[in-house]
Amino acid sequence: REGVSLVPPPPAPCFADPAFPSQDGFVRVDRDYVRQAAELARAGGCKHFVLQSSRGANAQSRFLYLRVKGEVENLVQAVGFDHCTILRPAVLLCKRQESRPMEWIAQQFFGAVAWVFPTANSVPVETVARAMVACVLQPGEKKVKLLENRAIHELGKAVRQQGT
Ligand SMILES: NC(=O)c1ccc[n+]([C@@H]2O[C@H](COP(=O)([O-])OP(=O)(O)OC[C@H]3O[C@@H](n4cnc5c(N)ncnc54)[C@H](OP(=O)(O)O)[C@@H]3O)[C@@H](O)[C@H]2O)c1
Secondary structure, three states: OOOEEEOOOOOOOOOOOOOOOOHHHHHHHHHHHHHHHHHHHHHOOOOEEEEEOOOOOOOOOOOHHHHHHHHHHHHHHHOOOOEEEEEEOOEEEOOOOOOOHHHHHHHHHHHHHHHHOOOOOEEEHHHHHHHHHHHHHOOOOOOEEEEEHHHHHHHHHHHHHOOO
């Protein structure tokens, strides 16, 4: 689809990761660069922007991570795309090449919980990607669409059943 931009996920300091550089770096990468990318995309004719945010994103939150995620959601919406889709996944289940012990532990825990409550606290990254593709292929009527974790699961699953 012409003019559609799938934004690769920006970084996530979800867990106490010793490799994570600084708060300034996080804000720059997760908010400022994303806003700039959105503006450039819009200037280039992009009509539909898909943003990977996070569960709990809230510009009023007292937690830096959730606040920055809420702020970037607002900034991207304000850019004025015909369609803006925001995904708010819970814990991402994925294989990392790099070592992140805390995240690994969390993934093991939430991966086990997912056997019983598959949509409650986590989502495989493949499902997120499928949901993003589905949003792009069928943007619907709404200017801004917010997808929480369960909706991401449903959309991602529907696309898989269609063999996409
Ligand atoms: N992980 C989760 O469970 C989770 C849950 C909900 C939402 N999300 C969101 O999903 C997206 C992807 O998450 P993720 O955990 O996969 O991201 P990530 O791997 O932590 O980061 C993605 C990229 O951002 C770069 N980066 C991170 N911090 C940086 C900094 N301060 N300065 C410069 N570059 C920096 C990383 O570079 P390097 O490779 O050089 O480190 C990496 O290439 C994020 O927007 C996150 O907020 C994640």
